[in-house]
Amino acid sequence: MQSHTIKIWAWVHKWSSLICTLFMLLLCLTGLPLIFHHEIGHLLGTEVEAPAMPKDTPHASLDKVLELARAQHPDRIVQFVSKSDDTDDIWYVTMTHTPANTDDFRTVIVDARTTELLAPQLRFDEGFMWVMFRLHVDLFAGLPGKLFLGFMGLLLLVAIVSGVVLYAPFMRKLEFGTVRRERTARVKWLDLHNLLGIVTLVWLFVVGATGMINTWADLVIKYWQHDQLSSVLAPYQGQPTVALAERAPVQQSLDAAMQQVPGSKLSFIAFPGTSYSSPHHNTVFLRGDEPLTSKLLRPVLVDAKTSAVTAAPQIPWYLTALLVSQPLHFGDYGGRVMQIIWALLDIASIFVLGTGLYLWLKKGRAAAQPVDRKLAGKTTPQEATP
Structure with a gap:
């Protein structure tokens, strides 16, 4: 990959990541208890269970x-x-x-x-769970809040794609999973950031994409009503609500x-x-x-x-x-096992987002220091732009 192209992808990855990172951290933190909302509801007393009765007990009229x-x-x-x-x-x-x-x-x-x-x-x-849910869904801002978080989700997808593009040439020089412990603290954190970023890649992309789609729910339902139901309701036009x-x-x-x-x-x-x-x-x-x-x-x-x-x-x-x-x-498809997997990947994603923010903050402090080229020979795009 040419140096100019790498710089463009590095710029895209840097700014898409920086803009969405704080909001993605918020969504990961609030999403963690929501994965176990039924279990937490039982603990908090907001989940109600029906008393035990024979399975063939008939139901009363609605x-x-x-x-x-x-x-x-x-x-x-x-x-x-x-x-x-x-x-x-x-x-x-x-x-x-x-x-x-x-x-x-x-x-x-x-x-x-x-x-x-x-x-x-x-x-x-x-x-507690209502506060977590509202922060996760719309930041207490209704539809504008949902659409804003949807845009942050789009930036996350851009950051993931650009990160993969940058990671490919970087890994040609290192074995997968390498953490250069003998290097500076920033390089070690960079290697951990890259490693967990690749490990959580598919999950974070899926969760980011589905989260972005979910923010469009109100608009999608309104469009469906207009697109599919307008002809069905034509005979009722002009009649008041029953x-x-x-x-x-x-x-x-x-x-x-x-x-x-x-x-x-x-x-x-x-x-x-x-x-x-x-x-x-x-x-x-x-x-x-x-x-x-x-x-x-x-x-x-x-x-x-x-x-x-x-x-x-x-x-x-x-x-x-x-x-x-x-x-x-x-993660509501696979029962308890799926919930645990989702939670572990959520925690790993919090680490990826947090280390990305840490690396950017450390970059400013280290800019004036000489770059350690002892093993790499030159600065990689990832060291220049996390």
Whole structure:
């Protein structure tokens, strides 16, 4: 590689790394507890478990569950109702003052079999894990914060690619994994930085890419609604949001959706007027029962008045990419083993980012000192620009 080309790649690697490093450190630090959010939730008491009952215990009508939830917060409306991936025996009812997205929500947890109230007012908008989540997702800045972090993720990908380009000629002179302990402290840290950078390369690229995609979620969903649902909703144009008194039992909507897509499981239901539905439908989001298909959602739009299925569109490729990237980002595919691997790689990435920042700070102090050329013969691009 020509010297001029190396200098260009070194400049790209230097500035893309420096600009994103502090934010990537923040994301790695906040992402570490989020990998174990279920386990930490159990410790903090924010994870609720259903009491043990025979597996064939029948479930009560969803309308009874909603009636109980509304009685706890009569001043609020039901925005979503959902089930977790782990069990079908618990309903999570999300209630707000308005159908629009808001941080002011309450979650009522109800036993799906007995309609027993398990948690009347569980809050997910406070506490340690909520702070970690908001810092990781949007820096408490909403959509602008998400897009900013997405741009930082893009710079991370640029830094990774440029680092690989610079690492290739560097390693022609050294064996893989070499740490030159007899050299200066800066050179030893540089070798460790390069070694762990290559070891974590694929993981950091995958996590950075999926994290960047996740920051586009709000925009992707809005585009999907405009692109895929506008023709479906054309017959309802001009009609007001269906009132609660005019709606058919929600259990009928759920049954109709399950019959439309046999062999699926419920993920959540979005009610009329909310961000994931239309003003006229209960939108039932179903998922598969296999490890991969369990992360993919199939929306079924059910008329809230008649309980008739209006549409069950296949999700487009860009929404599939979003749904796959979300669990992959946090290592939610492979159980506990995957979580541990993700955590170890996260810690290694913190080291890579921290040493990169250290090397840049040390470079200024060492600039006036003579360069040790005893073993290398000349300064490598990596010694000049970490």
